[in-house]
Amino acid sequence: MSNQVVVAIVGGGPAGLFCAFELLNSKIEGIEVHLYEQTGGVGKKFLVAGNSGLNLTHSEKQEEFAKKYFKDEARFRSLLKDFNANDLIEWANTLGTETFIGTSGRVFPKKMKAADILHQWMNSLKSHENFHLHLKHSLTNITADGDLIFKHDHSNKTQKADYYILAMGGGSWTKTGSDGAWMEYIEALGVKTAPLKAMNCGFEINWSKHFQDKVDRGFVKNIVVSNESQNARGEIMLTPYGVEGGAVYAISNGLRDELEKSVSTKLHIDFKPDLKRQDVIEKLSRRNKDSLTNRLRKNLNFDKIATSLLYEVLDRSKAQEDVNYLAAMVKDCEIEVLRARPMDEAISTSGGVCFESLNDDLSAIKNNQYYFVGEMLDFEAPTGGYLLQGCFSTAYRVVKSIKEKEGINV
Ligand SMILES: Cc1cc2nc3c(=O)[nH]c(=O)nc-3n(C[C@H](O)[C@H](O)[C@H](O)COP(=O)(O)OP(=O)(O)OC[C@H]3O[C@@H](n4cnc5c(N)ncnc54)[C@H](O)[C@@H]3O)c2cc1C
The missing domain is CATH 3.50.50.60 (FAD/NAD(P)-binding domain)
Incomplete structure (x- = not known):
């Protein structure tokens, strides 16, 4: 033809x-x-x-x-x-x-x-x-x-x-x-x-043994995650080795590039992106005779998984005493990220x-x-x-x- x-x-x-x-x-x-x-x-x-x-x-x-x-x-x-x-x-x-x-x-x-x-x-x-x-x-x-x-x-x-x-x-x-x-x-x-x-991959974090056992594949929703240059709103999934999920994927190229230059990098979580820090302080100042867990739950709708994640990072006795410190952690919880998961697992x-x-x-x-x-x-x-x-x-x-x-x- x-x-x-x-x-x-x-x-x-x-x-x-x-x-x-x-x-x-x-x-x-x-x-x-x-x-x-x-x-x-x-x-x-x-x-x-x-x-x-x-x-x-x-x-x-x-x-x-x-x-x-x-x-x-x-x-x-x-x-x-x-x-x-x-x-x-x-x-x-x-x-x-x-x-x-x-x-x-x-x-x-x-x-x-x-x-x-x-x-x-x-x-x-x-x-x-x-x-x-x-x-x-x-x-x-x-x-x-x-x-x-x-x-x-x-x-x-x-x-x-x-x-x-x-x-x-x-x-x-x-x-x-x-x-x-x-x-x-x-x-x-x-x-x-x-x-x-x-790209669109998970990241490894050195969670405590207690935390690993507690939150296998639990979601924390409606948060903002950020790194040095990017931020994304959405959800993350906590796994025994670290973190995954849509919001993390969205900034995964930035995290990955930071890890190429340094042995670890920081992932920041804002648990209440719709509230200003002052609003968080005001809300957390209510019911201050309650336990920390109840104050977070009743004043800010923290569920068990979000609370566990926050507790993995903050100093609980300081948080109980110092509402400014607690609010700062709610708005900017910093987690050390060690490495990206292997390429073969990436989306x-x-x-x-x-x-x-x-x-x-x-x-x-x-x-x-x-x-x-x-x-x-x-x-x-x-x-x-x-x-x-x-x-x-x-x-x-x-x-x-x-x-x-x-x-x-x-
Ligand atoms: C778990 C997971 C979930 C995903 N979910 C979504 C989603 O919901 N929405 C979305 O937009 N994207 C999603 N993706 C991404 C999406 O699947 C890919 O972007 C898409 O499949 C890429 O299409 P492609 O045709 O370029 O390559 P591929 O789909 O990778 O196809 C390439 C093909 O080339 C063949 N090939 C490779 N080398 C050779 C060779 N030497 N000779 C002959 N053949 C060869 C391979 O066998 C393969 O069949 C997801 C990916 C994963 C892993």
Whole structure:
């Protein structure tokens, strides 16, 4: 077929699968899509994400949304102009997935589980006869000429294509296939990479034995956590080794970077972010004949877990006597953080292919047949649906570019 356009996608996560979906529905004449995946199935991390409630995207305004991509705010403002949260919701609707907005503004599927969505998604791809899925094919090398070498059944295979889309994910949860091994050979394509690092991860704290036994996986809600340069409102989860949860994840890149420079760093907790310190003093001055626990509970609605956390840090006899000290601890409880949990446990990773090596359409400046999408790109964002939205928006940009190159009006 002379007008055949062959696209090879490497990586069967949401970013690669969305590229395949968009390409097969792109009206590019003679399009043939080959999707290579190193494990025995696609979307394994997507399924893992579904285990804790699949958060597809977020409902906040686009300006605020783009800020969640930290250093890449401007780039994502542009990517979101092309494909934003509403576009993602609309696309999910086409697979039969209705969505709802949770109290935190996060967007979730209403009834369908991640496995159902993936099933519909794959059915749609497989309904195209020009879609070719190559499972258990691992990209193991890239030659100086840019040929992709796949390992399958102990032998090597190459795939020639007009366009190559690399969607191999980050470096956490390696059992899902996202092993980051591509970092070893990707620079052959003339792109720079930044080291993969844990993002949206837990942190280790030297809790007392008593505390470890008491608060396994307890939540402290509606607090503000901060480090040297960031703060986030939300909840944290206390674990025997330290701390996790949405608010900690949101400042995890800052904590991680501080720990790279120093043996430990400080996590600050404001238990009552809606009250000024003077208000806290006034409230705590009431019922001052009560026990400390009761004063905290009755005057400030402290529950058992929050109280245990505060007691882990403060000097109780001093707090009983000195309301100013107690209020100061309620507003700024400082905890020493020792290290980030291992990268493999992280929800996402920072680092990967640097945007400075890429054109705006996410193709390599040195070889614009090769595109990069999803988590293998060097961006970071907190949890809240920003990660999947990032995968979909980058994938959309790449397919838009291929369509333009093939003369399709976008
Ligand atoms: C516990 C958990 C919960 C999460 N919850 C959410 C959530 O609710 N909302 C949200 O937005 N995000 C969430 N995420 C993050 C989200 O799952 C990822 O951002 C997303 O899966 C990244 O998509 P991707 O396609 O870029 O990469 P991946 O999903 O990592 O897929 C990459 C694929 O490439 C394949 N691959 C890798 N190397 C090769 C190779 N050499 N050859 C062939 N194939 C290869 C891998 O096997 C894998 O299938 C969560 C992540 C985790 C771990």
